[in-house]
Amino acid sequence: MVPADRPGGGRSSGSLRSEPGTLLEHVPVAVLGIDEMDRICYWGPGAQRLFGHDSAAVLTRPAALLFPREPGGGPGAAVRLAERGRTLGYWRVRMPAVHADGSVFDCGFRVFPLTGEDGRSVIVGLASRGDELDRVKTNLTFLDALFETCPIGLVMLDENLRYIHLNQALADMDGLPIEDHIGRRMDELMVTSDQGAYGRMLRAVADEGRPVVGALVGLRTPGRPDRDQVRSVSLFPLSGVGDTRRGVGGLLVDVTDREQAIVEATAGRRRLALLDRAAAGIGTTLDVKVTARELVEAAVPDFADASVVEVVDWMDEPEVFDPRLPLVTRRIAAGTTLPPPAPELVGGLESVVYPPGSTIHAMMQTGRPVAVPVNDEFMSRTVIRQARAQLLADSGLTCLLIAPLIARGTVQGLTMFGRSAARPAFDEQDISLAGELASRAALCLDNARLYSRVRRIALTLQRALLPTALGSSPHVDIAHRYLPASQVTEVGGDWYDVITLPGDRVALVVGDVMGHGVRAAAAMGRLRITAKAVARHTREPGDVLAALDTCAQEAGIELATCLYLLYDPATGRARMANAGHPPLLVRNPDGTVVTFDDVLGIPLGVGGFPFRTAEIELAEGATLALYTDGLIEARGHDIEERMEALRGHLRGATGSLEAAADRILAGLLPDVPMDDAVIVLAQVHRAPGLGQGLVV
Known part of the structure; x- marks a missing residue:
């Protein structure tokens, strides 16, 4: 121990004080030392504050001066304090002490022995006023009681x-x-x-x-x-x-x-938030299964522990629900956060049959959502197969909320939401919310269903109108590809044809009706049939396009493009006209690629403008590339950049035309295109006895 004040010495480097950061930090603590002769040998600053003596007045003096005199002349308190510290090693006691002004106060002591550097034993005493200790003890007791009770x-x-x-x-x-x-x-x-x-x-x-x-x-x-x-x-x-x-x-x-009103407002905000998320997240595509999955994801886990979506595949029109017949649905989306066997329950089947008199039938008749407990009555009325009933009983679901999917008067199917015992049962507000979710989803499902139906019709029409077999000629080798757009886009009006004409002549036609859907597909078919008919009686390509322009105006086709080329193997020359279509590309046998864009005319359907015919000479074995804009247009890319890419693929086109067509499509359209794309590759050959010739 290094004393703060000692006989004949200066100050120490520091003083003892209570541990910082505790309640004791605010309690004055006196530190003093008593030597083997029961004299004061250390006197800290806190001792001076507590007892009122400076170090000069107490150092080397008997420690008894700090205590009242003992009646009867017995051992003094200081002697007892030092003796207990030596014999017990640590002693805690409350006893009266004397201030320098003569007043007596209650004081708490803790004493223990400490051996100094010289081997001498000193009793160290820590002293504080009793009332301060009581205050701290009371505060600590209060805090303990506060946290516990x-x-x-x-x-x-x-x-x-x-x-x-x-x-x-x-x-x-x-x-x-x-x-x-x-x-x-x-x-x-x-x-x-x-x-x-x-x-x-x-x-x-x-x-x-x-x-x-x-x-x-x-x-x-x-x-x-x-x-x-x-x-x-x-x-x-x-x-x-x-x-x-x-x-x-x-x-x-x-x-x-x-504050029940705040609780209700909080619940209301949660419901509104769920509806907002559902409005943003349901119906992002025109795909029925994706829409159903979006409904499940919106409901689980915020609203329910499990959810399924089932649709009805009606066989006849009008789509009318008959409560006397079983209802057969197809489960297209499911999800749950519950442990097994709940996942097997919601996702373990595709086709579901509900018998007449089931809860589903009752719900369909009213057209309103209904909440039901999962009990024996529900399962006996609604679940046909015993194995499925057992799965439902073991799933942990205790209540279901079933809502019909009805849009534009048509029953699309139904959706179910389930909760376990860990959640409260569905209430009236939940039923209303389920109705809103189902109504939103039903409209999106109906849009997707109608879109799918129209798309199927358009695809069927388009396939029927496109050529199943192209004209053939010993002087022209043909490879053709038609790549339909992605499913999120309606079918387009792209078309192409190869027409065999008298005198071994061959006409190559590629066109594109602006727009999508049944209307575009029908317009495409009309133009293709007209082109085929007119080509047999008209020699000039410009006149063919003029006839197509008249047809477009009469049919109300507002805008269409077309490239018409007539090849004569007897001369090795081709005549062509262009109505606003991407230009013809020709690959010569030496690998050079030439772009013919000097005969570009106005699109079909505008009317009032003539179409110019140009003539070009083609080398033996030259390859012509006719295509639609779906091949060269891509989001985020410059059209000239894409044209150069096409020319590059065409320059490298060696081997068979079929392989070249596949490589061009793979290089330019690695993914499904956003618009229909057509490419026709035609390698021309001259009639026997005609010279090889050069491209003009």
């Missing part, structure tokens, strides 16, 4: 707003043990629907030191996920005195019963 939630958070201490009352409110809180952020366990306002309030208390008193917060917790609560929250910054942590302290009171 207080019905108000108490919490201490660190600077990162993580739990470091809380009482049982708060743990009970959250529905989680105390140990599950420690180290987690408070906003993880108090889940609000206020767009982060509560988290920002916590952060402001920690960062800016602004206390909050009595703020009402609506929330749920992971431990009680189905119970909306309202808490009165008071928060205050922790100062970080000494080496204690900075952070936030808080008092939380459950005022749910008092």
Whole structure:
């Protein structure tokens, strides 16, 4: 021990004091030393403050001067204090002490022996006023009792707003043990629907030191996920005195019963939030299965523990529900957060049969959602197969909410939502919400169903109107490809043909009607048939396009493009005309590629403008490439960049025409195109006895 004040010496480098950051930091503690002769050999600054003597007045003097005289002349208190410290090793006692002004006060001592550097034993005493010790003891007792028995939630958070201490009352409110809180952020366990306002309030208390008193917060917790609560929250910054942590302290009171209106508003906001997510997330495509899956994802787990969507495949029109007949549905989407066997229950079959008199039939007759408990009556009326009934009984689902999918007077199918015993049963507001979800989904499903029907008709029409077999000629080798657009786009009006004409002549035609759907497919067929008929009686390509232009105007076709080329193997020359279509490309035998874009005319359907015919000479073995814009147009790419890419693929086209066509499509359209794409490759040969010739 190094004394702060000692005989004949200066000050020490420091003084003993209570541990920082505790309640004892605010209690004056005197440190003194008693030598083997029961004399004072150390006198700290705290001793001077407690007893009122400076070091010069007490050092080397008997320690008895600090205590009242003993009646009867027995051993003094100082002797007893030092003796107990030596014999017991540690002794704690309360006894009267004397201040320098003569007053007597209650004092608490803790004494223990300490051996110095010279081998001498010294009794070290720590002394504090009894009333100060009592105050600390009372405060500690009060705090212990407060955390153990207080019905108000108490919490201490660190600077990162993580739990470091809380009482049982708060743990009970959250529905989680105390140990599950420690180290987690408070906003993880108090889940609000206020767009982060509560988290920002916590952060402001920690960062800016602004206390909050009595703020009402609506929330749920992971431990009680189905119970909306309202808490009165008071928060205050922790100062970080000494080496204690900075952070936030808080008092939380459950005022749910008092603030039922806030609970209802919180539940209402959750329902609105669910509807908002459903409105944004359901119907993003015109695919029936995707739409059904989006409905399930919107409902699970926020609204239900499980959900399925089933559609009815009606055989006849009109699509009318007959309650006297079994209802057969096709399950196209399912999801659950429950453990097995729930996944097998919702996803273990595709076709479902509901007998007449089932709950489903009753729901379909009214056209309104219905909530039912999962009990023997429901299963006996609705579930035909015993194995499925057992799965439902073992799944953990205790109640179902069933809603019809009806749009434009047509029953599309039904959707079911299920909850386990961990959630409250469906109430009237839940039934209303399910009706809104089902109505939204039914409209999207009906749009998808109608789209699929129209698309099937258009595809059927398009396939019927496109050539099943192209004209053939010993002087022209043909490879052709038609690549339909992706399913999210309606069929287009792309068309092509190879027409064999008298004198071994061959006409190559590629066209594109602007627009999509049945109308475009029908217009395409009309133009193709007209082109084939006119080509047999008209020699000039410009005149063929003029006839097609008249046909387009009469049919109300507003815009279409077409490239018409007539090849004569007897001369090795070709004549062509172009109505607003991408230009002809020709690959010569030496690998060079020439673009013929000097005869570009206006599109068909505009009327009033003549179409010019141009003549070109083709080398023996030259390859012509005719195509539609779906091959060279791509989102995010310049059209000339795509044209150059096509020319590059054509320059490298060696081997068979079929292989070349496949390589060009794979190189330019690695994915399904957004628009229909056509390419026709034609390798020309001259009639026997005609010279090879050069391209002009």
